[in-house]
Amino acid sequence: MNATTQSKISxxxxxxxxxxxxxxxxxxxxxxxxxxxxxxxxTISAINAEISIIEQQLKKRG
Structure with a gap:
């Protein structure tokens, strides 16, 4: 059988x-x-809140 290929996205x-x-x-x-x-x-407020959380996570990682 062939092994499945997994993507290596960080x-x-x-x-x-x-x-x-x-x-x-x-x-x-x-x-x-x-x-x-x-x-x-x-909706815009909720999306902006999610973007803010993502930016915080990116700051922690880098």
Whole structure:
């Protein structure tokens, strides 16, 4: 049998990719015109909180 190949992605690279993904989501949720709805505001706030946690984890690792 063939052994399965596992990727060798570091945890730091995973965090950086997640941060980039979340930044992309913010661009999708950001209101184009007018004010943001409560849902949009809460979503952006939650995404920013997650990005902040990721940045703290990256600082600890590097």
């Amino acid at each position: 945890y730091s690279d995973t965090l950086k990719a997640r941060k980039a993904h979340l930044n992309g989501l913010i661009n999708l949720v950001k209101p184009r015109r007018g004010g943001a709805t409560k849902i949009e505001t809460m």
